[in-house]
Amino acid sequence: MIPKPDYGIDAPPVVRALSISGILFCAASSKGFSSSSYSLTTAYIFLIAGLLFITLALLMLYSSKSGKLKQRDRLIDSLSIKGNETIVDLGCGKGLLLIAAAKKLTSGKAIGIDIWKDTDLSKNNPDTTNRNAMLENVAERVEVKTADMRDLPFDDESIDIIVASMALHNIKNKEERKKALQEINRVLKPEGKIAIMDFKHTDEYVTALKEMGRRNVVLSGLKFGMFPPVRIVSVNCKYNPRPKGHPLC
Ligand SMILES: C[S@@+](CC[C@H](N)C(=O)[O-])C[C@H]1O[C@@H](n2cnc3c(N)ncnc32)[C@H](O)[C@@H]1O
Secondary structure (H helix, E strand, O other): OOOOOOOOOEOHHHHHHHHHHHHHHHHHHHHHHHOOOOOHHHHHHHHHHHHHHHHHHHHHHHHHHHHHHHHHHHHHHHOOOOOOOEEEEEOOOOOHHHHHHHOOOOOOEEEEEEOOOOOOEOOOOHHHHHHHHHHOOOHHHEEEEEOOOOOOOOOOOOEEEEEEEOOHHHOOOHHHHHHHHHHHHHHEEEEEEEEEEEOOOHHHHHHHHHHOOOOOEEEEOOEOOOOOOEEEEEEOOOOOEOOOOOOOO
16 A cells, blocks of 8 residues: 555644543433433533534544645645745644645755644654655655744745744744744745744734735635634735735735
């Protein structure tokens, strides 16, 4: 059997906690229905809570395995990659955006940086990313580095395109996230492109990038193909914006 690339599961501890809680609540509810341990109302509440947790876990699994891949394709298409660019994927994990971007290159380079936290992505390590790049036949266009997005190992104004998927929110502190955005602004060429996909803090990214003087900063509407639903913050690319009139458009 030909091995397939594996892009992992986002936030595995959250998926695990939701699944276990769901199973425990369902088990507790069945005890309520089959004996008189507690009232029927309590048993129904446990059942609803259990089913809700299991549904959320399944939605997160679907998102990692399918929804995210479809959203990735739209994001990469919006960049209109010519082929000779240097593209950086921040928090590249197993290479979801990195490898899709590399497929559009002819002479350019796609560089992924990460600190490989396995609480953010299952079995997260650079060997898997390089293996995925090999399986997708783009290994020669891909480079993987260990680096923190708050201290990027690139010269000022040296990068054409910067992308990130579900990565910036993993920096918990607002000031620290701002450092990552300042690094993006430092290394990106003046007319460079940005596409950041995330499920929270996207308003904050828009405001910071505008304050840094970036033009054509656009925030997309919610994309429900992923769970939690995401927005895309884009600079100089053709991502469909929020409806006209929104204060951040
Ligand atoms: C949810 S995973 C997403 C991975 C990949 N972008 C994807 O969409 O499949 C978040 C990634 O961000 C990385 N990460 C978290 N904080 C980071 C930081 N400060 N600098 C670089 N990478 C970071 C984690 O190690 C992880 O690989």
